[in-house]
Amino acid sequence: MNILKTSLIASLLALTLPVLAQTTNSASANAMTMGSVVKINTEQQKVTVKHEAITNLDMPGMTMVFRVKDAAMLTAVKPGNDIQFRAEKVDGAITITHLEVAK
Numbered sequence: 001m002n003i004l005k006t007s008l009i010a011s012l013l014a015l016t017l018p019v020l021a022q023t024t025n026s027a028s029a030n031a032m033t034m035g036s037v038v039k040i041n042t043e044q045q046k047v048t049v050k051h052e053a054i055t056n057l058d059m060p061g062m063t064m065v066f067r068v069k070d071a072a073m074l075t076a077v078k079p080g081n082d083i084q085f086r087a088e089k090v091d092g093a094i095t096i097t098h099l100e101v102a103k
């Protein structure tokens, strides 16, 4: 084990640990769920998604309407897109906080 490599790993850990500390209250806080877009309602900031099980919310797969955190998120997707997203409870409402077209 050379010293350069060891110190590189140490600094990477130092960078990573604060991020981990923020999310330790829920081990699956960053879990992404697969789904596909059924319908978009930009005015109401809502999207209908056929989704797989959402582990962090203990929810089985289904088709349902989600609120999105930011209306701009809806400009990146269109009906029929396969997506991966993160849904969390925000002020009592299940909200998509991260949304991207699946690669």
Ligand SMILES: [Cu+2]
Pocket (backbone or CB within 6 Å): 051, 059, 060, 061, 062, 063, 064
């Ligand atoms: Cu659901």
